Amino acid sequence: MQKQETLTKNQKIILDLIEKSDQPLKAYSILFDVKKKGINAPLQVYRALNKLVKIGKIHKIESRNAFIACKNSKCQIAKATVFSICESCEDVTEIHDHKLSEHLRDFKDNKGMKYNKYNLEFFGLCKKCV
Amino acid sequence: MQKQETLTKNQKIILDLIEKSDQPLKAYSILFDVKKKGINAPLQVYRALNKLVKIGKIHKIESRNAFIACKNSKCQIAKATVFSICESCEDVTEIHDHKLSEHLRDFKDNKGMKYNKYNLEFFGLCKKCV
DNA sequence: TTAATTATGTTATATTATTACACAGCGTTA
DNA sequence: TAACGCTGTGTAATAATATAACATAATTAA
Missing domain, CATH: 3.30.1490.190 (Ferric-uptake regulator, C-terminal dimerisarion domain)
Known part of the structure; x- marks a missing residue:
């Protein structure tokens, strides 16, 4: 049984945004969108993205430098x-x-x-x- | 029969360098190495790289942002x-x-x-x- | 031999990503 | 409960990757 990760506030905000889009989002466009939620710096976005990639909630499209939600619930x-x-x-x-x-x-x-x-x-x- | 591309001076310099390495090279490390040959700006490197990728002489390793020579002579x-x-x-x-x-x-x-x-x-x- | 295409050189700038530092929260364990 | 390790936060600065815009030259095609 895989441990169910508990996401932090920043991670949730960013995952929500990516999941709402059916197309890949770029880090700085994410940053722009989450500024109103109090995430102000690139690093905050990249840290969340890295974590989300690591746990399989999102994938990076390498050739596009963009991130898309994983639709496979099992991950x-x-x-x-x-x-x-x-x-x-x-x-x-x-x-x-x-x-x-x-x-x-x-x-x-x-x-x-x-x-x-x-x-x-x-x-x-x-x-x-x- | 595929048209044999004639490479320009810049393209040759950069292809030579990449072919001498058996590992991928990054654009700015290439730039550093070819400065002594009169190539001074990132754009000159990127233009040559793009062309070399296009004609199949080199490949981009997307996850590493680096370029490696194609070993397959037929390309x-x-x-x-x-x-x-x-x-x-x-x-x-x-x-x-x-x-x-x-x-x-x-x-x-x-x-x-x-x-x-x-x-x-x-x-x-x-x-x-x- | 004009026109179209491709490449050049240069400056500036855009885009993508990380380093470094100080500190907060949480669970373990001793 | 105090010390520790681990993970995350916030902020500032900067590194690394890549392209836009412009003027011009060289090469190829009609």
Whole structure:
């Protein structure tokens, strides 16, 4: 049984904001939005973001430097993320594909490296933008 | 037959430097190193990097904001990259695994999105660091 | 040989992220 | 209960990453 994390005030404020958006948010846009709630400095935002990433509540879209909520309630997948990104409208969707996950989880390279995490980003054009 | 790109002076200088390193280099460390060759400004470095990424001579390691040379002479894989990253020593290796590439190339999500590119980063501990 | 495209050099600035310091709250444990 | 470790807070300063805007030159295509 995984310990249920209790979030602090700052962490809750920032998680709420990210969960309300279905698209990734950037750190400084988050900062702008939470100033009215008393969060004034970048570091306060980054600290909360780092924690939320760590516990799997949000994911970082590395190629965009932005953060999106994890829709998977179980959050075991914090360490195994797959996203699709539209290069035109920048729409980002988290992908859960059992077969793909299995394939990635089971992947072994020829160097004997032990993987505990991966991040996969697919790029293309979404239906609307084709 | 793919057109063989002719690189400009700046592009060559920067590609040379990156190819001499077997590990990813960061933009400002590149800038520092090429100052003696007359490249003085970040933008000159970023412009060359962007071009080299575009033509597949180098890849960006998104989670590290760093650039590594593509070892694959054919460079068709600029748009389909897989890396392993050691979270302890930060060693980065490009992975070419036929089965994995096939799987990723053929991946279809359930939203009808057309992918033309992907980037996969595996994280863990390399043999030395385990 | 004009026009379009791509690259250059430079200055300034925007964006993303961390260091450093002082201190507060909480649970453990001795 | 006092000392300790751990995690979080608030603030200021600054580091690291990346792009905008402008003028100009070189290269390629029509």
